Amino acid sequence: MKILIYTEYFFPIPGGVQTIVVELARGLVGWARKNPAAEAIEVTVVTRTHERMAEDELLPFRLVRAPGFWELVQLVREADVLHLAGPALLPLALALLLRKPAVMEHHGFQVACPNGLMFYEPDQSPCSGHYMARRYEKCIACNSKTVGKRKSWKWLALTPLRRLLAQMCAINITPTDWLAGILKLENSRTVHHGISVRRAEAPSVPATAAVFAFQGRLVTTKGVGLLLEAADQLRKEKCEFELRIIGEGPEEAALRSQAAGLNGRVRFLGHIPDDQLEMVLGDVSTVVMPSLGGEVFGLVAAENMLRGKLLVVSDIGALQEVVGDTGLVARTGDAKSLAGCMRVVLENPALVESRGRAARVRAQDAFARDGMIQGHIAIYMEAMRR
Secondary structure, three states: OEEEEEEOOOOOOOOHHHHHHHHHHHHHHHHHHHOOOOOOOEEEEEEOOOOOOHHHHHOOOEEEEOOOHHHHHHHHHHOOEEEEEOOOHHHHHHHHHOOOOEEEEOOOOOOOOOOOOOEEHHHOEEOOOOOOOOOHHHHHHHHHHHHOHHHHHHHHHHHHHHHHHHHHOOEEEEOOHHHHHHHOOOOEEEOOOOEOOOOOOOOOOOOEEEEEEEEOOOOHHHOHHHHHHHHHHHHHOOOOOEEEEEOOOOOHHHHHHHHHHHOOOEEEEEOOOHHHHHHHHOOEEEEEEOOOOOOOOOHHHHHHHHOOOEEEEEOOHHHHHHHOOOOEEEOOOOHHHHHHHHHHHHHOHHHHHHHHHHHHHHHHHHOEHHHHHHHHHHHHHHHHHO
């Protein structure tokens, strides 16, 4: 079986989609090697990203960067199944012309929201589904705030085209049942993302309830400003704690300014390489994800559950589905509710170990990479039968 995975962006550009594409491609190749009785699997990843990495030649699958039109035609012609990591017009059109089965995996809300984030910019809150409810004037007002009216109309016009593309695929894949309910696409299947945390050699440091961490891009939708508001409430209550902000982004300067009055309780650590994360997170008890929008799964949540961390998340459906009953849930956009969850951790240190242990078990059971690989193989075979 020859699988062609098409992704707009790839490493060295960082991102969750890129991480999942690599895990999937590696896993498919590894699955075929571990199961010699199974059908052989060949994987080719195609991307528009030109920039190369030193690791390109070490990848266990074929990687084709920025192919020309006729090269892409040949790649699609040779494939048994085309896997699209999000809506992409040209490769899907070629698959349809060449009568190749195509599946589309959704890593965002692009087929149900013009900006792909389900986040309403005018009042900085989760979108209630204006596009799907045909309140198009709300979509224009939302995106005009960030990209201007002309581009806002363009995004709105592209959304029905993306939906049409998705409906023309044999199968649509979502990483959570919640996302499937939002997108409302036919022939939809849920396959949870599979993860493999590569542990560095790090000293065993007991986690302390007084150390929290945020890990992710410093952008509005991640809710870091809200987290700092919650931290300030705890400071006013004279709670002793440390908050580590791991990541970079356009909001960093504003967030540093906001954190200035927290008397050294907040540390901005910037980007931390994967091989150093275990050291930085070693004594962290709780990872906080106060997201306001844009979450379709919550890869950071699943990875830190596997590390045995307690998660505090906003009540966005995807995050609730991932953490289940192993984490603490705050009302989205409510700093008081978020501070309350963090206070529970400070007042109940034993909760860190019990919930962290449960989180690790859940992650191992629900988000194992082998489960993701088997789910995708079953979908590819079904797509070929169709």
